[in-house]
Amino acid sequence: MLTLPYEEPNVTYEPRFGANYPRGSLPDLEPDLIHSLNVTLNPEREGAEEPDPIHSLDVTSDPEEGDISEREDEEEEEREDDNQQDENGLTRKRGPRRKKSTKGRQERVKVRRHEANARERSRMHGLNDALESLRKVVPCYSKTQKLSKIETLRLAKNYIWALSETLSAGKKPDLLGFVQTLCKGLSQPTTNLVAGCLQLKARSFLTDHNGEVTYPGSTAHYNNMYPYPGADLGTAPGQGCSTLDSAKPSYHSRHYSYGGQYEPCYDHTSPEGGREGHLDGQISPPLNFNGIFSLKHDEPEEYGKSGQYGMRYSSVPGHGSLSSASMYRVSPEGRLHYELHLRSAGQTYKAGTQSQQAELPGWDSESVGRATRLGLRASRQSYQAGTQSQ
């Protein structure tokens, strides 16, 4: 058997690995045939347009042998092939050789391939599980309306960055800046989704206010923006999101709708639905802005029970958390003990080190819910306006 390409005397052995071949680069081969060639690594593929030296090596590396007679036959075949010359008179180099493809070997190759496939599947499932865990601790979590993988990673990166900035600043964070950091590089739908979760009007935090947060903290403010609930969406009062609530979850809706999917979780607090201390493989408590940022409605019966993981975030003087008490901690070892902490009653905001605190008054739960709903509508309206203008 030959270990060099049959017809490429001047071939340079740059990496042209089989996996990198566009499938179409084997023009006369059906995909199934290509597949079978890849799987069985049939050395008898003399008709193949693109003989692949790597595949040849792969075949020879097969550690498993057939019975003794079979092996002897193969060795005899190899000896006969030694010192053969190719069409150009070049002596083929010695070394590992292709071994005769036998039915048994093909079967073993198939079995190994299937095992490798199973391992790869399992590995990817583990990766997806980890990604799902990540989704739970970044802003805007929803089990039914998942962020895409890439958006999850981007948002997580931005989230870490924004939190780092907040902590390093050691002072009350600026919501606008935080959200801007959070949304850097995100797609428009995801940006609006985040905005919806943050109860911000996306266009506002992206373009307006000169860095000043104008987070609406009063009913009057909202009423000025939206005379009645749903008016901004052209829906009847109280109707707005109900249709979305009943809509079948879909890829589309998970990207482009907000209120209907998120309104049920206004009072939710913990990303883990109150399962204190539980998070898949998580070492430290999740950095979560739940109650404002991360909204989860999959375990509504548990939401709000625990303040373990929710991070109160209030950047607006005069306005506190949007939900009940919770605590955010970094570095449970205490070496770098930060708290961002608000208490719902006479809410106290703590940011930075233990010695750095700022106190802010808070809202009652009723105004929280109202503001949240209106904020979501604002975000949705913003997005709808954006799509219409495109």
Add this chain to the structure above:
DNA sequence: TAGGCCATCTGGTCCT
């Protein structure tokens, strides 16, 4: 129908 997202298969490479 195009485009986005995803799961899966696959072979090459790296590491133990």
Add this chain to the structure above:
DNA sequence: AGGACCAGATGGCCTA
């Protein structure tokens, strides 16, 4: 040698 990791290819699903 075998498993983990990686990236390309492919096809399915969904929505605009």
